[in-house]
Amino acid sequence: MLRVEGVTKRFGGLTAVSSVDLEVAGGEIVSLIGPNGAGKTTLFAMVAGFLTLNEGEIFLNDMPIAGKKPHQICKLGMVRTFQITQPFAGLTTLQNIMVGAYSHTDGPLKAQQKAEEVAEIVGMTSLLASGADSLTVAGRKRLELARALATNPKLLLLDEVMAGLNPTEIDEIVSVIKGIRDTGVTIFLIEHVMKAVMNLSDRSYVLNDGKLIATGTPAEIAENPLVIEAYLGHGAAGEMVDAS
Amino acid sequence: MLSASLSMLPAAIINGLMYGAIYALVALGLTLIYGVLHIINFAHGAMLMLALYAAFFLFKLVQIDPYISIFIVTPIAFMFGYVIYRYGIGVLSKGKDQNILLITLGLSIIIENSALFFFSGDQQTVSLSYGFEAFDLGFMYLSYPKVISFFAALVICALLWALMSLTDLGRAIRAVAKERQGARLVGINVEHIFAVTFGIGIACLGAAGCMMLPIFYVDPYTGNIFVLVAFTIVVLGGMGSVLGALLGGFIIGITESVGGLLLGESLGQIGISLIFILILIFKPTGLFGSKV
């Protein structure tokens, strides 16, 4: 469904993303992990149309989308959430989600219906009338998710949707995400919370310093020395072997 | 017809340079305020108008030559600016930059209409004893006041540059402009620096007003004319760039003068708004600026 080929992004002298290739097939949950500053959000931003590419191509269902604007990409069925939540602060939760629904509905009634449905899926029905700026962190993350879901996406890009959540909230959102996948939505997520990553993803890509250093199932990734080193530092893999 | 105009071109350019130096001074204040405080001071023109009136009344009531008034009005303008920021704008400017623009808009309305209320709408000019004496350059006459104003403006620009580059205060201001939090951490009283910077920006207007009066006029609406001119210069030169304000001032001064020559008095004014629009659309960072 999503194919990223040789994508590179430079900011002045700094290469944030370097020649990354990856694929996400329909129906999968794929995760993108890596230490802070590895370039994950930059990659997402490029895929979703917020940043231009210096090199490379991006294909959504075999259609090249590099250079398209975010709203066009949304209409093609791929939507992203933001790492730092971006609610429509002055509006209620319902109104927020309706904006997402409006991307493919015309009338306010239908949009409201869709929004209420989505709120149910995500578990926000009781919060529909609250102002978006009065939501907790968990609430805002869910709102990010709900809004994106309301656009009827085929591929959902979730950027650290679990950051700032406590373990209970994480468990809840993991089951919500699984539920979303079960309705036929493909999911590509950036995440730091390892437990969730292991639980959710079919496959993972590991990014470090802008480069892809590993890919595979979560189990394979966890054993990969390159990955361990990326997170824990040079030589850590060896130390762990020595220690065990 | 065109050849007659072209023959007057050098005179128009020189004229433009003369005014340009003063425009540069006005723009310097604005770009300083923006560069350090990130405030777009819509009241800049209105405050220039107040300076013009100050110089006018000092001349009319106390017979003080406007160029001497510079030494009186500039410090007063500084204090005015300091107080307005410290107890007014600074207190209210916690919001989005659009809101601050609206606040300074409100301020400009208050100032402009206070002038209308107290001074009436009549246009006022001053005539100096040496006002009609001029340097004969061969192809044109350059009146004494114009020349004095030109050099006075350059001197003040140079003083401002010296202040910013060579003094402790200037270093503190530049530090705050670059990195607010960091400046706070090294013990700089950021609020005070903000107010001082705003004061300096208005002090520029104080000086500029005194220099403008002998070669221009004043009425409550004079400010409006200069708002767009000042903004155009700042945007042309680059927000926050001192060199840009200087160069921009000269460019705009010449554009205005030559435009008036070639297009006539009425259409000649078009240059300014046109330049403003074109710069914002095609090169918003201006000639020397780095951020939009």
Place this chain on the structure above:
Amino acid sequence: MMALNRQVILLLLSAIILAFVPAFITSKFYIDVLTLIFFTAYIGQSWNILGGYAGQFSFGGVMFFGTGAYASSILLTSFGIPPIFGIIVAIFAGALLGFIVGYMSFRSGLKGSYFALITLAFAELLRVLANSVEFTGGGVGLFLTFAPGLSNLQFKTPIGFYYFAFLLMVISILIALWLERSRFGAQLVAIRENEEAAEALGINTLKCKIYAIMIMGAMGGAAGTFYAQKYLYLDPPIAYSIHLSVEMLLVTIVGGMGTVFGPLIGAFVLHIVNEIARHLIDTPGLSLIVYGVILIVIISYLPNGLIGMFKKKMNKSKPTALKNFFSGDKDA
């Protein structure tokens, strides 16, 4: 089917009351004041569409008014086309100007203060052009003949203009009501609240902003024709100076940005202030000084305007107190 809610009821009530006012108030003076209030409310609403709902503040709104006024007036004086058709041209002229300014500004990514200032520059540009060109009458301006009749959109008595302005005002409120219930309106508000998020959710922010400024332009154009036919004189300062630009934003901000009745309430309040000021001291400038103070006070302490303050008091559970959109029943 959307239930008849609070706003629509309010509109119907006030419309009925105001429609019958001339039956009870015969003083020319008060009819004139109300006419002016409706006019200001109308043009304030045009600013509200782009500024209050879409969040793009313009300082050059007068340019649509002036262009519309010139459009219909030139058609009348030079080509004999009656203003009843001329107003349609004025509306198109305003919309076209809105498209040009909007496309150039928004395509370049101008926002916030830069957008506000560039609209100011456009208005100034037009003023200089109007002053320099012959077919606008240049600095002398255009004089329109007094010839009352519907095709001329001129009326023998002030009551005619009262209803003309009233009609415009009602139309503007209907436009706002439509915005509050439509997809387009929701998209504008989304752009206002968070443009990037709006873009991510499939909203073509450029297109929406341009549509919004075109609506503003169309409304402004009609206002221009109204003015020209009422006062029968037009020149560049009247058509393009900053005063009206400020007034339209002021009434909206005072009343409440992004609300249906904000501009109308703001227009009432500011005109009352104006009358009081004129009675206290009849020197020009005083009322505008007060306007400036009001602008600063409202922006600093009551950014949601008078309506916002009123709602805050009634609606303790919603601290940001912005209007509820799609159904009135969720309101306190």
